[in-house]
Every structure is written in C-alpha cells, then in structure tokens.
Amino acid sequence: MTDTLTRPAAPARSGLGTLAAPRGTATKVAANVVLLVIALCFVLPMAWVLVASFDAEATLSFGLPDAVTTANFAAIMTPELTWLPLWNAFVLSAGSGAITVVVAVLAAYPLSRYRMRFGKYFLYSVLFGTCLPITAIMVPVYALFVQLNLLDSLPGTIFFMAATSLPMAIWMTKNFMDSVPISLEEAAWTEGASAMQALRRVVLPLMRPGIAVVFIFVFVQAWGNFFVPFVLLLSPEKQPAAVSIFAFFGQYGSVAYGQLAAYSLLYAAPVLGLYVLVTRISGSAFALAGAVKG
Amino acid sequence: MAVTSRGVARVVPLAPAVVLLALFMLGPVVWSFYGSFTNAALTGPAALSPEWIGFDNYTALVGDPDFPKSLWLTVVFVFLSAVVGQNVMGILLAGLLRSAVRPVRSIASTVVVAAWVLPEIVAAFAAYAFFHSEGTLNTLLGGIGITGPDWLYSTPMLAVILANIWRGTAFSMMVYSAALAEVPPELTEAAQLDGANGLQRLTWVTLPVIRRSISTNLMLTTLQTLSVFTLIYVMTGGGPGTDSSTLPILAYQEAFKFAQVGYGTAIATVMIIVGGIFSVIYIRALRPEVD
Numbered sequence: 001m002t003d004t005l006t007r008p009a010a011p012a013r014s015g016l017g018t019l020a021a022p023r024g025t026a027t028k029v030a031a032n033v034v035l036l037v038i039a040l041c042f043v044l045p046m047a048w049v050l051v052a053s054f055d056a057e058a059t060l061s062f063g064l065p066d067a068v069t070t071a072n073f074a075a076i077m078t079p080e081l082t083w084l085p086l087w088n089a090f091v092l093s094a095g096s097g098a099i100t101v102v103v104a105v106l107a108a109y110p111l112s113r114y115r116m117r118f119g120k121y122f123l124y125s126v127l128f129g130t131c132l133p134i135t136a137i138m139v140p141v142y143a144l145f146v147q148l149n150l151l152d153s154l155p156g157t158i159f160f161m162a163a164t165s166l167p168m169a170i171w172m173t174k175n176f177m178d179s180v181p182i183s184l185e186e187a188a189w190t191e192g193a194s195a196m197q198a199l200r201r202v203v204l205p206l207m208r209p210g211i212a213v214v215f216i217f218v219f220v221q222a223w224g225n226f227f228v229p230f231v232l233l234l235s236p237e238k239q240p241a242a243v244s245i246f247a248f249f250g251q252y253g254s255v256a257y258g259q260l261a262a263y264s265l266l267y268a269a270p271v272l273g274l275y276v277l278v279t280r281i282s283g284s285a286f287a288l289a290g291a292v293k294g
Numbered sequence: 295m296a297v298t299s300r301g302v303a304r305v306v307p308l309a310p311a312v313v314l315l316a317l318f319m320l321g322p323v324v325w326s327f328y329g330s331f332t333n334a335a336l337t338g339p340a341a342l343s344p345e346w347i348g349f350d351n352y353t354a355l356v357g358d359p360d361f362p363k364s365l366w367l368t369v370v371f372v373f374l375s376a377v378v379g380q381n382v383m384g385i386l387l388a389g390l391l392r393s394a395v396r397p398v399r400s401i402a403s404t405v406v407v408a409a410w411v412l413p414e415i416v417a418a419f420a421a422y423a424f425f426h427s428e429g430t431l432n433t434l435l436g437g438i439g440i441t442g443p444d445w446l447y448s449t450p451m452l453a454v455i456l457a458n459i460w461r462g463t464a465f466s467m468m469v470y471s472a473a474l475a476e477v478p479p480e481l482t483e484a485a486q487l488d489g490a491n492g493l494q495r496l497t498w499v500t501l502p503v504i505r506r507s508i509s510t511n512l513m514l515t516t517l518q519t520l521s522v523f524t525l526i527y528v529m530t531g532g533g534p535g536t537d538s539s540t541l542p543i544l545a546y547q548e549a550f551k552f553a554q555v556g557y558g559t560a561i562a563t564v565m566i567i568v569g570g571i572f573s574v575i576y577i578r579a580l581r582p583e584v585d
Binding site for chain 2: 061140
C-alpha cells in the first residue's frame with residue numbers, strides 16, 4: 001500500500017480519462033440506477049403520508065386516491081385539535097431556541113477569546129454533554145421535576161429543552177465565533193469598549209448566519225421532540241403538536257388515517273421549510289451534519 | 295488583585311450555561327445514580343420518602359428476565375441498525391452520489407435527508423403505515439404474488455431496525471460525503487493505475503484515509519440509536535410482549551406504567567454508563583481537534 005501511495009501520480013492523470021472511459025460509463029449508469037432504486041425505497045413511506053392526506057378514504061396502504069380532497073385538512077383545522085398544539089410547539093421551540101442562543105453566545109465568547117486554564121475541561125464536559133443520551137435521563141428528570149414542582153410547566157420544559165440543546169449549541173457557536181478575526185475586536189477594545197460591547201457591536205453582526213443556523217438547529221430539534229414533552233407536560237392544553245398528534249393517533253388512529261396524515265403533514269411542513277432555509281444560509285445542503293461533526 | 299477581578303469578569307458570561315447544565319443535565323445524572331439505590335415510586339409511601347435499599351434494584355435487574363432480554367435487544371438494535379445499517383448505507387450512498395449525474399444526485403440526497411429531517415413522530419407514523427399488515431410493503435409484495443407477514447407482530451425487531459436505517463442513514467451519508475470529498479483523487483487514481491479494482495481501492499486507499507470520520511460517525515450513530523424511543527414506541531410499543539423492548543422502552547414502562555421509579559432509574563443508570571463509555575471513546579478520538 002505504501003508503494004501505491006508514494007508513487008508519483010501526476011503524469012499518469014492525463015491518459016486516465018480515455019483509458020477508463022468504457023468501464024467508467026457502465027459504472028456510472030449502474031450507480032445512477034442503484035441510487036434511484038434506493039431513493040424509491042426511501043420515498044415510499046413518506047409518500048404514503050402525502051397521498052393519504054388528500055385521500056378521503058385513505059387506508060394504511062399506499063394507493064392513489066379515487067378523488068383528491070382537502071376534507072382531511074378541513075376536518076382537523078380546529079383550535080383544540082391543531083392550532084393550540086401547533087402554537088404550543090412554536091412557544092416551546094422558539095423559547096428554547098432563544099434561550100439557547102443567548103446562553104450559548106455568552107458562553108462561547110470567553111471560550112473562543114481567552115486562553116483559560118479550565119476552558120479545555122469545560123469544552124470536554126460540553127462535548128460529553130452532546131453525547132449524553134437524553135432518553136436515558138428522562139426518568140430522573142421526571143423525578144427532578146416532581147421535586148422542583150415543575151411538572152406540567154411550559155417554562156420548566158422550555159428551560160430543560162434549552163439545557164439539553166446547549167452543549168451542541170455552545171460547540172457550534174464557538175466554532176462560528178473562532179472564524180471571526182480577533183483583530184476587529186482589538187480595535188474596539190482600544191477605543192474603550194468592554195468585552196460585552198465588543199461582542200454585541202462587532203462579533204455578533206459578523207456571525208449572524210451562524211447564529212441563525214444554531215437557532216434553527218435548536219428550533220427544529222425542539223419542534224420534532226416527542227419524548228420530552230410527552231413525559232413532562234400532562235395537560236392537553238399545554239401539549240405541543242408532537243404529543244397531541246400521538247393522542248389523536250391513539251383515539252382515532254385506526255379509523256381516520258387520512259386525517260392523521262393531514263395532521264402529520266401540517267406539523268412537518270415548518271421543519272422542512274426551515275431545513276431548506278438553513279441550506280440557503282450556509283450554502284451547503286449538509287450543513288446540519290457538518291456542524292455536528294465539529 | 296487586578297488579575298483576579300479580570301479573571302472573574304471573563305468567567306461571568308459562562309455562568310448561565312453552567313447553571314442550566316448543572317441543574318438539568320448534571321443534576322438528573324447524579325440523581326439517577328442516587329435514585330437507583332432507593333425504592334422511589336410514583337405513588338404510595340415510597341413516593342413521599344424513598345428509602346435507601348442499596349443494590350436491591352440492580353440485583354432485581356439481573357434477576358428479572360426482561361432486563362437481559364432488553365439489553366440483548368438493544369445491542370442487536372444498535373449493532374444492526376446503526377453500526378452496520380446506517381454506516382454501510384451511508385458510505386454506499388456517499389460513494390454513489392459522487393458518480394451520479396446531477397438530477398439523480400439531488401433527488402436521492404433530498405429524499406434520504408427528508409426522512410431524517412421529518413419530526414420523529416411523523417417518521418414513526420410513516421414507518422408504522424409502511425410495515426403494517428395492510429400497509430404499503432405488503433401491498434407491494436401482494437402485487438408480485440407474495441403474501442407478506444404481519445411485520446410489526448411476527449418480526450418486530452426487523453421492522454424497527456429497517457425503520458431506523460431509513461430514518462438515520464442521512465446523517466452517515468452527510469458525514470461520509472464530506473469525508474470522501476477530502477480524499478485526494480491522486481491516491482485512488484494511482485491505485486487504479488496499479489491495477490487495483492474498485493473494492494481494493496475502497497479497502498486499501500479510501501477507507502484508511504477517512505478512518506477518522508468512520509470512528510467519529512460510528513460513535514455518534516451508536517449514541518443516537520441507543521436513545522431511540524419514539525420510533526419503537528409508536529411502531530410496536532415494545533411488543534408484542536417485550537419482543538422489541540429496548541432499554542429506553544423498558545425504563546419508560548417500569549418507571550411510568552408500573553410506577554417503579556427506582557427500578558426504572560436503575561435501567562436509566564445502566565444506559566447512562568453505557569453512553570458515557572462510548573462518549574469517552576468518542577472524545578478521545580476527537581482530542582487533537584479540541585487542543
């Protein structure tokens with residue numbers, strides 16, 4: 001293998017295209033076909049949701065409807081069934097997103113700008129926190145919420161969700177902040193600005209896209225989270241769409257597949273839109289995973 | 295004096311993060327270790343004043359036939375759906391995407407990513423409808439004359455493993471796409487000139503070059519899959535019986551359905567320890583980047 005790696009490759013490159021062409025074309029066709037087959041397998045479960053939501057007599061099986069209808073959507077668009085749960089989901093997601101971003105920016109600033117003795121250990125703990133399986137701590141969290149009298153409290157749940165997304169948010173924010181050159185702040189410091197003023201006036205305006213990505217990342221995670229509100233929020237009027245849609249499934253799931261699909265689609269749409277927005281902001285379709293890679 | 299006050303001022307912005315993390319992340323972990331040594335319950339006298347019962351919960355865990363079974367199901371679920379399924383599919387897709395024409399590339403990556411971006415409960419419904427005895431899969435199989443089984447009852451683990459591969463492959467695909475883009479083309483071309491076929495090039499050139507991404511991704515997908523709850527809960531509810539009760543499902547049922555919080559916490563503690571071990575390995579692998 002070392003032989004292969006050390007051999008000079010540059011002169012050979014020119015002839016490669018023609019030499020490899022016939023086999024290369026066959027390989028390329030095969031690759032495209034295989035990809036399309038995989039894409040078809042991946043799209044089938046999702047296509048059911050889309051098709052069933054417009055089918056008045058939807059079943060669990062994928063089939064084109066006899067008549068396209070929006071009756072399923074009309075049936076579920078009531079305040080208690082749809083609008084209140086969606087509003088609750090928005091409050092939870094926007095609330096934890098805002099708290100996370102503010103706290104993460106504050107924490108990332110010293111970590112990014114100063115060499116502190118314990119900064120490294122803090123970052124290690126943060127990394128460790130990104131790995132902690134949240135499902136594993138939900139039973140103790142429930143017990144903690146009982147002790148603190150926070151059970152069934154929207155603010156309590158918002159702060160908990162903010163805390164769980166904080167490790168990843170601090171990690172991402174620090175990476176974005178590291179790419180803002182420190183020389184700009186030094187100019188502000190010499191003019192007598194404090195660190196916090198420099199952060200607000202100089203650093204934040206330069207990392208707006210990064211902040212947006214972190215906010216959307218937290219928002220999307222909170223919006224899609226089922227287990228946390230399922231355990232921590234008990235009264236139906238406080239539950240977000242993820243939980244109320246599950247209750248709907250339990251009550252009507254075996255009869256009203258079309259309505260379940262319509263509800264799912266309505267609930268999933270904002271997240272899909274935000275994902276497209278992130279790809280626009282960061283210029284990469286794979287931005288969220290890239291951020292995760294650290 | 296001046297140095298200390300400046301030092302303090304620098305640390306102050308970290309305070310909100312430290313408080314939130316200590317209260318809602320460290321607190322539950324510590325409580326989990328403590329609670330697993332008590333007989334805490336949701337109702338009854340044990341709910342008001344849990345008593346210290348030592349290792350009784352853990353002794354009960356080992357003696358309870360559900361726990362070793364659940365542990366084994368979790369290992370099977372994580373190994374087949376994350377370590378094998380998502381990683382192999384991810385690297386396969388990433389490789390194929392590189393040689394695909396533009397429209398195929400964008401269709402395939404959009405579809406795979408969409409399954410990952412969907413809220414987990416919607417993904418779970420979609421998978422439930424797909425694998426249901428009257429669902430899409432059996433309709434398709436019926437179209438070619440095969441009567442499919444009731445996947446969710448007769449092969450619940452297979453159904454949730456396939457569903458989790460479908461749900462999570464996008465992450466591995468994105469990580470490996472980024473990794474493959476950084477493999478110098480000269481390396482693979484040189485190997486090709488030396489007569490290495492595609493598989494040999496993959497085994498001896500590409501995989502060694504991206505080994506860091508592989509180890510990172512293995513750790514992350516393992517940790518994510520370890521904590522999958524919603525997908526299994528909606529598709530099978532852990533059943534039939536306990537045939538698809540992985541550790542998160544078992545902990546939830548023990549703590550909330552059967553109100554044995556101490557016992558459920560002992561299961562949670564086992565998960566935290568397993569997760570912690572994987573996290574330490576992962577962080578050690580990332581170390582040079584942190585320093």
